[in-house]
Amino acid sequence: MRVVEVTAYGGPEVLRMAHRPEPEAGAVPGEVRVKLKATTVNKADLAIRAGEYADVMPDLKPPFVLGFDFVGRLLDPAPGLAAGQRVAGFVPWFQRPGRGTYAEVITVDPVWLAPVPDEVDVVDAASVPFSSQAAHQALEHLALPEGSVVFISGASGVVGRFAVQHAAERGLRVIALSHEGGEGELKVLGAEHVVRRDGPEVVVAEVLRHAPEGVHGVFDPARMADPLLAVVKDGGVFIAGHESSVPEAERDIRTHAFSTASDGARLKEILERVAERRLTTQVADVLPLEEAAEGHRRAESGGRLGRIVLVM
Ligand SMILES: NC(=O)c1ccc[n+]([C@@H]2O[C@H](COP(=O)([O-])OP(=O)(O)OC[C@H]3O[C@@H](n4cnc5c(N)ncnc54)[C@H](OP(=O)(O)O)[C@@H]3O)[C@@H](O)[C@H]2O)c1
Structure with a gap:
């Protein structure tokens, strides 16, 4: 599968497309696989890539994978969710450093997952979770x-x-x-x-x-x-x-300050409000995953309102 790796701490140019083996069912006990349709560029991704957390995470060495938000389809069944269901969530990256969402297939704890209502498209759904x-x-x-x-x-x-x-x-x-x-x-x-x-x-x-x-x-x-x-x-x-x-x-x-907990039940309610148009989200740009570096450049240059979404 394709992933985007941080190959060294530095500017957006350190992001490179690479190939890694796709995780198999049960590869991580208690986690299920999601085949991604989209992820995003968050402020934390920029800071991690630039090395701002290198001192507090000395064991994490490049190459590694960034990314918090995800939307995609479940490859394995999860409690209350069938395989094939469209789901979204965010991975608490700092609790599992290097195992992010700039990847075609990821494994996640089912408690982070919310079903995505039909009314919410992939791009909007990706901009919501974190x-x-x-x-x-x-x-x-x-x-x-x-x-x-x-x-x-x-x-x-x-x-x-x-x-x-x-x-x-x-x-x-x-x-x-x-x-x-x-x-x-x-x-x-x-x-x-x-x-x-x-x-x-x-x-x-x-x-x-x-x-x-x-x-x-x-x-x-x-x-x-x-x-x-x-x-x-x-x-x-x-x-x-x-x-x-x-x-x-x-x-x-x-x-x-506080650290955001990944909570699928809360996200389910939020996505339902997005579906009912009682809550709006904003997307600045949509780019293919392979242009993650350009996404980071645009996010860093500022002046863009809304989340930059990377699609697979
Ligand atoms: N604690 C957590 O778990 C958690 C989780 C997620 C995000 N966050 C934090 O939430 C923050 C916002 O993230 P975001 O994704 O919403 O970023 P964003 O879309 O870039 O929004 C940041 C906003 O802050 C404004 N701003 C920046 N510096 C300013 C200043 N000196 N004076 C006035 N306005 C200023 C920007 O205004 P302009 O558009 O005019 O530049 C922009 O509207 C980040 O600090 C991020 O780390 C925390």
């Missing part, structure tokens, strides 16, 4: 009651867009930080107020203009970190997009 579950779990970590005010940075990004929609669905009042030109869309998705991207001081002042006493919580996928703490009320909560961007706690504000 980012939507990250956003959903960020809101659980915020643990704010209905009617609370939350500020979401990076709201025009893939995780941020899901967070705005999940937050509005939970009855939170959302102030969202928008990409230039994205203001109208974020209001349609459920934001009560939209603040345009600017320097941290301007952003803080704008948030406080909409919420003069401060917000109850922040979710920070844009990793703006410390300066944003100024918008949080005493005793509020700040959920960082990444462990490198957790502000130092002050004024009894709870601050922490």
Whole structure:
């Protein structure tokens, strides 16, 4: 089967197509095989490829395979799912480093799997699992009651867009930080107020203009970190997009990052909402798997809203 390997830590050019033996049924005890139709380029893929995790994973040496999201067909039956069923999910890559989804066939724990409704096409389905579950779990970590005010940075990004929609669905009042030109869309998705991207001081002042006493919580996928703490009320909560961007706690504000758990049952509900058009996803580009390096280049060059999807 074809895989895309990270052949050395470095720029997108280190990604190369290679051939590896296809896993056989039962090759990994407790796991089932999925024949992939698509995967994606996530922020974490870029960081891993560039070697940002090399120190914390010294045993992982190139060549290895990247990738979190997958959509495809089950080759083996799984509890509640027949062979041939269309499924999606994400592999918790950091728990199984090097065994990613830039591959034609992978093995997965059945608890990560959700059936893909007929109404959701392969490309949209691929863009959903990791980012939507990250956003959903960020809101659980915020643990704010209905009617609370939350500020979401990076709201025009893939995780941020899901967070705005999940937050509005939970009855939170959302102030969202928008990409230039994205203001109208974020209001349609459920934001009560939209603040345009600017320097941290301007952003803080704008948030406080909409919420003069401060917000109850922040979710920070844009990793703006410390300066944003100024918008949080005493005793509020700040959920960082990444462990490198957790502000130092002050004024009894709870601050922490989190690691997204792969949960097929949660993903099933999310994909049903996508099928019913109650939740929207955004895809920036679709490329063949063999152009993974180009996908990484495009993701790194920025300015593209939506997930880059790689199809097999
Ligand atoms: N904890 C977890 O388990 C987990 C899981 C998945 C993702 N994440 C994290 O979630 C974050 C977002 O991922 P994503 O896939 O949504 O990325 P994305 O699509 O690239 O979105 C990032 C957004 O942040 C904005 N942004 C970046 N720097 C900014 C700044 N200094 N000020 C204001 N806005 C800024 C970008 O705005 P522009 O478009 O204007 O550049 C973009 O809209 C990443 O940090 C990722 O690591 C965490």
